[in-house]
Amino acid sequence: MITSMTPANSLPFRTFAPWLRETFGRPMYRVALDAGSTCPNRDGTRGFGGCVYCDVEGSGTGALRTGEEIARQLEVGLKRIARRDDDCGCIAYLQSYSNTYVAASRLDEVLAPIEIAIDEGKVGIVSVATRPDTLPEWSLERLSRLAERVPVWVELGLESANDKVLEDIKRYHTAAEFTEGVRRCHEAGLKTVGHAILGLPGDGREGARKSAELLADAGCEGIKVHNLMVLKKTVLANWWREGKVEVLEPDTYVQWLADFVERLLPNQVLHRITGDAPIEERLAPHWDLYKNEIRERLAAELNSRGTKQGSLSLAASQ
Numbered sequence: 001m002i003t004s005m006t007p008a009n010s011l012p013f014r015t016f017a018p019w020l021r022e023t024f025g026r027p028m029y030r031v032a033l034d035a036g037s038t039c040p041n042r043d044g045t046r047g048f049g050g051c052v053y054c055d056v057e058g059s060g061t062g063a064l065r066t067g068e069e070i071a072r073q074l075e076v077g078l079k080r081i082a083r084r085d086d087d088c089g090c091i092a093y094l095q096s097y098s099n100t101y102v103a104a105s106r107l108d109e110v111l112a113p114i115e116i117a118i119d120e121g122k123v124g125i126v127s128v129a130t131r132p133d134t135l136p137e138w139s140l141e142r143l144s145r146l147a148e149r150v151p152v153w154v155e156l157g158l159e160s161a162n163d164k165v166l167e168d169i170k171r172y173h174t175a176a177e178f179t180e181g182v183r184r185c186h187e188a189g190l191k192t193v194g195h196a197i198l199g200l201p202g203d204g205r206e207g208a209r210k211s212a213e214l215l216a217d218a219g220c221e222g223i224k225v226h227n228l229m230v231l232k233k234t235v236l237a238n239w240w241r242e243g244k245v246e247v248l249e250p251d252t253y254v255q256w257l258a259d260f261v262e263r264l265l266p267n268q269v270l271h272r273i274t275g276d277a278p279i280e281e282r283l284a285p286h287w288d289l290y291k292n293e294i295r296e297r298l299a300a301e302l303n304s305r306g307t308k309q310g311s312l313s314l315a316a317s318q
């Protein structure tokens, strides 16, 4: 158990909350919004059944939410974060499924209550989760107009830089499609947050390194990374029960995570360094380390190597 925490400015990597405070002048908290979107990897457009680790219930409802319902979710979330800190700002986070996999009028409907909250000074950042192969031009134009008012982040899953691994886990997009998605977002004036999973079947330690290199090369401003988790009601759960999949032990995860962080750009912001699936939805791993514990272990690992974020970045040295 970690009893004292290293101050953020002494950590050998760049963490999210201090960066938000520095950049926006106050704490910023996420309010997760479920717009009831769906996913092209579930309805047959790219694939059926979804990625092998994706829990259909955990990823969203799939039931379309009205504009009023989204406004209500936002209102409840704003009250919740205000109880935490009455001088905080809000990140409106369209989290579930692929939020640009909708009709243009639908994205307008979803964004309308968020734009009212922006007008009222209640929302300072909008974050939109989607797939790298699901970014129609009109959606980038729409988000680009929004980005004239507040920073807009597009969250895109890479998960692995290895196309064979992506195929095996049924992501049904390629690493090149991820890079192209990031490039198009940047061209539209949007920021990007790239996601990676360490420990995917067949990816290995070298895969963790390659994922970081690709995320650095693509120039995502933010990074989310976590260890592979086996959730109930997923295809991965069957593979795990059949002994076809292993999950990482904490020491191994921290070592691979250190490899990963060393290969990022020094200025990429780590939005997340561990998974947070509730224990009751998870079959493996059984270990549960608090975010701060992973943070301290990662700092200790990098310090023992004499390295820090970006030390081995190929993209930074070009």
Ligand code: SF4
Binding pocket: 039, 040, 041, 042, 049, 050, 051, 054, 055, 059, 096, 097, 098, 131, 171
């Ligand atoms: S793309 Fe996202 S929402 Fe769709 S199946 Fe994969 S993890 Fe789930």
